[in-house]
Amino acid sequence: MSNEPTSPTRSVTIIGAGPAGLIAAETLAKAGLAVSVHDRMPSVGRKLLMAGRGGLNLTHSEPLEAFLNRYGAASERLRPLIEAFPPSALRDWAEGLGQPTFVGSSGRVFPTSLKASPLLRAWLRRxxxxxxxxxxxxxWQGFDADRNPMFRHADGTTGTVEADATLLALGGASWPRLGSNGAFSDILWERGVDVTPLRPANVGFRVAWSEIFRSRFAGHPLKTLAIRFGETTLRGEAMITAYGLEGGVVYALSAPLRDAIARDGAATVQFDLAPGRKADELAARIAAQKPSQSLSNRLRKAAHLSPVAINLLREGAGGPMLPAEAEALAALIKAVPIRLTGTEGLERAISTAGGVAWSGIDENMMLKGLPGVFVAGEMIDWEAPTGGYLLQASFATGIAAARGIFARLGIAEG
Structure with a gap:
């Protein structure tokens, strides 16, 4: 029997029980580390469950190079992290939990169950x-002088947790009622960490609809359209809301639209309500309709426009009267100007832009000014459209942070 002393188990404190924190906990625990996950909410994975309400979009099946380009300015920093844990690895991981996936018609990847709760239950069992x-x-309240995290407990008392490493996976500031409230910004700023302002991403935009349009069409979808802003044109769907516009095609442009509104006070997009047809073709079809018919019927038959689309034309034209000439009407259908006057707030955004700046994070996901403290997930300054890109980067950064902790502690990955 050996008399050599047994090495004590190394410990890691993870703050935040979302996807980034949980995948890091799994990775670290598999290597034999003692892992504790702390969260201010009474249950874990709340935003993951919210994301699963409409079908949990885990990732996307498009080619990796196109996938990486979705992250814009952060793509080069995220590239090695996502290459190390690509969409195929995330699908294999879900399969290992007994949650097989499938690729939808848009290329998005979902669990076969289309729900987050079975996956989360299996994950928590593991x-x-x-x-x-x-x-x-x-x-979490911050750090003591030795960089140990301090907490206010459920009973109102406070205490400090000592560990060999700490991982912050606190999310952004969207949907704060689910737990991530952005409070980390002030705490880390006071410790010398460079934090960029938190801003809404994948968010709806305000439009000054007429009262009659708002009351009749709030909650109605706009299907089969294209939206243009600047040099970018995207096809998809949008939703009319009482405050303005939301939906996938709007979210995909939320970053440039948000920045333009912040700079100029407003931004105008153009909606193409018949993206599969040319203007001269539309004009000919409109002119061929019987003039005795109502304008709505002529537009419905010639351009297949729904009532909400026809009335959107009137909003873009600035009043109930539409051009009488077929050519002018077709031109309007192909480029309906809609002026966006503001964004909805962080509390209604799907995700967050801003957070801990990449310049303050080393290659192992450790904060440069706080040795032994690592970061992962949405609290870092990156953003991406919906479509599986948000969860993929959250998982990839969580695994990268866990591997960074292995490197600091001199432990081989399990």
Missing amino acids: LDELGVRFVLRDD
């Missing part, structure tokens, strides 16, 4: 088997 400990209703 984490329990690995010995991961959860401490809920534990609100």
